[in-house]
Amino acid sequence: MENETVAQFLRPEQFLEYLPENPIKEQFAEAWTYMNKHYTKFQIATWGSLIVHELVYFAACLPGILFQFMPFMRRFKIQENRPETFDGQWKCFKLLMFNHFCIQLPLIAGTYVFTEFFNIPYGWEEMPTWYNLALRVFGCAVIEDTWHYFLHSALHDKRIYKHIHKVHHHYQSPFGMTAEYAHPLETLILGMGFFIGILLLANHLILLWAWVTVRLFETIDVHSGYDIPYLNVFHLIPFYGGAKFHDFHHYNFTGNYSSTFTWWDKIFGTDRQFKEYYTKLEGKKSKSQ
Numbered sequence: 098m099e100n101e102t103v104a105q106f107l108r109p110e111q112f113l114e115y116l117p118e119n120p121i122k123e124q125f126a127e128a129w130t131y132m133n134k135h136y137t138k139f140q141i142a143t144w145g146s147l148i149v150h151e152l153v154y155f156a157a158c159l160p161g162i163l164f165q166f167m168p169f170m171r172r173f174k175i176q177e178n179r180p181e182t183f184d185g186q187w188k189c190f191k192l193l194m195f196n197h198f199c200i201q202l203p204l205i206a207g208t209y210v211f212t213e214f215f216n217i218p219y220g221w222e223e224m225p226t227w228y229n230l231a232l233r234v235f236g237c238a239v240i241e242d243t244w245h246y247f248l249h250s251a252l253h254d255k256r257i258y259k260h261i262h263k264v265h266h267h268y269q270s271p272f273g274m275t276a277e278y279a280h281p282l283e284t285l286i287l288g289m290g291f292f293i294g295i296l297l298l299a300n301h302l303i304l305l306w307a308w309v310t311v312r313l314f315e316t317i318d319v320h321s322g323y324d325i326p327y328l329n330v331f332h333l334i335p336f337y338g339g340a341k342f343h344d345f346h347h348y349n350f351t352g353n354y355s356s357t358f359t360w361w362d363k364i365f366g367t368d369r370q371f372k373e374y375y376t377k378l379e380g381k382k383s384k385s386q
């Protein structure tokens with residue numbers, strides 16, 4: 098009897114009861130039900146996913162686009178001596194549009210087939226709780242980061258670097274929009290890491306949209322060129338690399354190959370030059386003070 102009480106007390110579901118409810122659950126339920134009622138699954142999977150991708154991409158880029166016109170923000174620019182230029186941004190925007198509509202849209206069009214094949218639900222009744230979704234998105238991020246680390250390092254191999262990955266390194270001081278500025282083959286190769294998590298963890302269409310939202314905000318943040326430590330919620334995540342970490346990869350061309358977390362670079366010592374650079378910089382700063 099006593100044992101039963103202990104077992105009952107330790108049921109994980111009971112701990113979940115203490116987690117807060119989603120504060121916008123009602124409004125979200127209404128919008129989601131409306132969408133399912135008025136649009137077909139194909140329209141939701143294809144056009145819905147495209148709209149989510151485009152809206153999130155440019156919403157995430159917007160702060161960085163505005164920062165360049167605010168002198169106050171210059172203190173947060175990582176490579177202060179390399180400001181954004183109009184020509185650089187326009188060139189980036191043109192290739193981005195080609196990548197989004199000629200490479201990514203055909204891939205997005207496969208969403209409907211994927212969800213039908215694996216019976217991934219779209220309905221409100223099957224909607225996962227926010228913490229279930231958050232855990233799955235975190236799982237996708239860990240998988241993508243691992244894929245990215247090894248494949249990104251491979252793309253830096255001297256024999257193939259100039260054929261594919263050199264395009265992404267055109268900008269030595271990146272800005273938000275450069276996150277998806279890449280050779281079409283790179284979009285396919287590194288993009289695979291994005292899909293593995295979905296293949297293993299998707300339990301609802303919402304996971305695809307939640308994961309693409311988090312991934313885009315994250316990759317645009319690390320390419321933003323601005324390190325704003327206190328206002329950035331991503332910095333609350335342990336082992337999050339951030340803008341300084343990936344900016345250094347563009348500045349230095351080698352090291353810091355991970356996309357999101359720092360553990361793979363720590364394990365393989367590929368963050369050595371990054372650490373040395375910042376130790377030297379800190380030393381110079383404290384000497385001049």
Ligand SMILES: [Zn+2]
Nearest residue numbers: 249253262346
């Ligand atoms: Zn690289």
Ligand SMILES: [Zn+2]
Nearest residue numbers: 265320343347
């Ligand atoms: Zn990059």
